[in-house]
Amino acid sequence: xxxxxxxxxxxxxxxxxxxxxxxxxxxxxxxxxxxxxxxxxxxxxxxxxxxxxxxxxxxxxxxxxxxxxxxxxxxxxxxxxxxxxxxxxxxxxxxxxxxxxxxxxxxxxxxxxxxxxxxxxxxxxxxxxxxxxxxxxxxxxxxxxxxxxxxxxxxxxxxxxxxxxxxxxxxxxxxxxxxxxxxxxxxxxxxxxxxxxxxxxxxxxxxxxxxxxxxxxxxxxxxxxxxxxxxxxxxxxxxx
Ligand code: ADE
Numbered sequence: 001x002x003x004x005x006x007x008x009x010x011x012x013x014x015x016x017x018x019x020x021x022x023x024x025x026x027x028x029x030x031x032x033x034x035x036x037x038x039x040x041x042x043x044x045x046x047x048x049x050x051x052x053x054x055x056x057x058x059x060x061x062x063x064x065x066x067x068x069x070x071x072x073x074x075x076x077x078x079x080x081x082x083x084x085x086x087x088x089x090x091x092x093x094x095x096x097x098x099x100x101x102x103x104x105x106x107x108x109x110x111x112x113x114x115x116x117x118x119x120x121x122x123x124x125x126x127x128x129x130x131x132x133x134x135x136x137x138x139x140x141x142x143x144x145x146x147x148x149x150x151x152x153x154x155x156x157x158x159x160x161x162x163x164x165x166x167x168x169x170x171x172x173x174x175x176x177x178x179x180x181x182x183x184x185x186x187x188x189x190x191x192x193x194x195x196x197x198x199x200x201x202x203x204x205x206x207x208x209x210x211x212x213x214x215x216x217x218x219x220x221x222x223x224x225x226x227x228x229x230x231x232x233x234x235x236x237x238x239x240x
Pocket of ligand 1: 089091134135137138142143
């Protein structure tokens with residue numbers, strides 16, 4: 001086992017591993033469960049200013065990353081026979097989902113290109129088979145933070161990273177539902193008690209209460225998930 005291999009292409013390599021160097025992901029990085037290589041895209045520019053961008057064809061504001069520079073950077077870390085998926089972080093991508101995260105975690109690794117400026121020349125997307133991925137309907141200043149989000153979500157699923165903490169399919173999104181609320185001690189907090197069913201010791205009743213709460217919160221907050229869940233046949237839903 002050589003571990004999950006992540007290669008990130010960015011003009012800010014110093015942003016990595018960043019938060020992924022501490023806690024569970026950081027320990028897994030140190031132990032070799034996964035590896036991270038952040039490559040400076042500017043190293044593949046050819047002019048003395050190390051230019052990676054130019055003005056958009058057709059006019060308009062901002063700058064666009066050049067395909068020739070990006071191609072050299074990608075080819076240096078991910079040759080043609082690399083089986084790892086290649087992602088481009090961009091707000092115009094397909095939304096990241098937990099099934100996609102699970103799929104990535106089950107593979108050999110990932111190559112992530114972090115977009116900056118107004119975007120990247122679209123020819124690189126086609127020529128290097130980049131899957132455009134968004135982490136949500138808002139605009140970040142670049143793909144770096146989005147890449148950290150993808151890697152955080154993936155690394156926690158790698159074997160041995162979470163240990164006992166893996167909530168498995170009861171956590172939010174794993175069963176297509178949001179999670180039920182959680183409680184712990186003290187039994188009485190500012191006059192509020194823990195729902196009595198949770199301290200009853202009746203495991204079947206606890207499971208039923210949690211399922212009911214998960215359905216309720218999903219319907220209230222995420223009509224999109226509720227719709228998808230309701231459409232599924234009982235056999236395709238999680239047990240319980
Ligand atoms: N870059 C800028 N905004 C982004 C987003 N929402 N998702 C992924 N990459 C981005």
